[in-house]
Amino acid sequence: MAPSDQSRHSLVPGFLYSSKIQSHLSNNTNHGLPLLPSSSSIASYSSSSSLPVQGGAKSPVILSPQEKIRLFSPAYYAACSAGGVFSCGLTHMAVTPLDLVKCNMQIDPVKYKNITSGFGVLLKEQGAKGFFRGWVPTLLGYSAQGACKFGFYEFFKKYYSDLAGPENAVKYKTIIYLAGSASAEVIADIALCPMEAVKVRVQTQPGFARGLSDGLPKFIKAEGASGLYKGIVPLWGRQIPYTMMKFASFETVVEMIYKNVIPVPKEKCSKNKQLGVSFAAGYIAGVLCAVVSHPADNLVSFLNNAKGATIGDAVKKIGVVGLFTRGLPLRIVMIGTLTGAQWGLYDSFKVFVGLPTTGGSAPAPVK
Template structure:
């Protein structure tokens, strides 16, 4: 029986992206029969597992699910997803950071843009775009690539029934583990980016900003904001991934009248964007105090978290710059999920969400 485990495992991938047994059919013909053309049927699969909808035949794919190539594709998708979107919203991020650091000067979104335009011209709106692009590309690679890895890893540890029963906990654990690694990749560029954006005259960008930062703070200064960054990004990412997975699953279950595998790719990508936008609003609210803290610490040499609380106040820590961040993060998160899933579709993979994590088939 053990020798036939491979045939059972070949049925796993489709489950990850399917929410109902009906998704295993295409025009009334079970995909399992189509798959049998490639490999002979095996009696070793647990039919009880099939009846509980834990294993569903995989769609036709260019890349084998959960293979090294699959995780590499998810990593590449994360690079495009996070790097390009964060670079695009650099003007919003610039105003937001300055509102957090100097609220007396940058009193609102409109006045903030006006001050920047007057003092730095139109080019000033994209100050710090290079460290933003590089930092968030590295972060996105680790965030999405490791999330897919840890989601599968924790599902295998839990087993089929527990993976379905506690799927939200698996989403939370997988995303937290991934972000812990991703922030180590992001932190140096984030430190330089904030300094360039909030201290006029400090540097034009990364090329002169990084050497100047190192002379001033040393290499350890690049990671001064790591713990606050974890405090901001880990809750943010846990909310981002768990709420996205839950929202998308509910949309396919209660709003979309057609099973996911019968929806057009454009509709699936639209659902990814909508789910991402709604998840982004929740992310912004949960992570905003830590975001204020990160901006404060990276702007002032030798500053501590206590200094930030005393200067900003608890209410300011939770509210300063929040409306702009909700708009920015909602749009950003929606676009990220849309781009990420569009990349997956491009390389022949299913879009994310619509079901529980895919555990390995239980050992006999």
């Protein structure tokens, strides 16, 4: 193959797509390395394959049913980013009341002793409307974070797989999941940090501001524009381990469910069953995420609430044990539900635009 022809193809690690496609691609290799086929070859394969029938039509794995979205193309990453906006923005906004109580329990555990009393105090002092205080920066911040988190995860997962090569990509796929999610989260938190800073200040300091429109100018006036990123290091400390656990454990649990619980391959499962697997695996991943990232979450809440505070001040005030335990039960419930819903919504969006759900295709043996 001439270099100009070779440059039009990409190496596709086996665990990124269906094992049926891998078997098909093994007959079309360049020096033993599988290539991403052209639209015409995929269309030809789709029409003759035994993949599940959806709505009376064959459902190709690499391309959407409309054959408009090609895996690993700019349109594919754009679709994944849009799915991230849809899943993260809406879910975080929906759990704003839980997040509000959690943040206040972390800042003032004497006043907000537990979940029940926390909701009672907020209802008494601020009324029912107070439960959604800070919902605008929550929606905007986590929508931006979701776009970067999911879009760049898909990008880095493919990028690192290409660097490793097909054999190593399959052998070290968990490391690739971890590296890809960590890289994506570094970018995602830069997008999230300003809105997170305003959100915490609005939620934990009554009378500071009604929301984003007046809270952002007040915050910048008090802390300066650079103050919006005062919590970036602890935010990375919270979100990077969280996201590494979120994606790597999700991918692993999905694969385990299809291997040990469901007696048929993923490709033969209905879309509804696949989405059920996504939610279940997401919930399990969310519980693990909450435990891993909780100490840093306490630090973020403390630093964004107290002007001029340092990490040392937070550890001294909260205590080492408190960093791991304060507000943890509520956060497990919140993050478990949140993460399960996010994966369900994300994969629902992918199905809606004609893409396969995430994970679960067993890799073919490397020869």
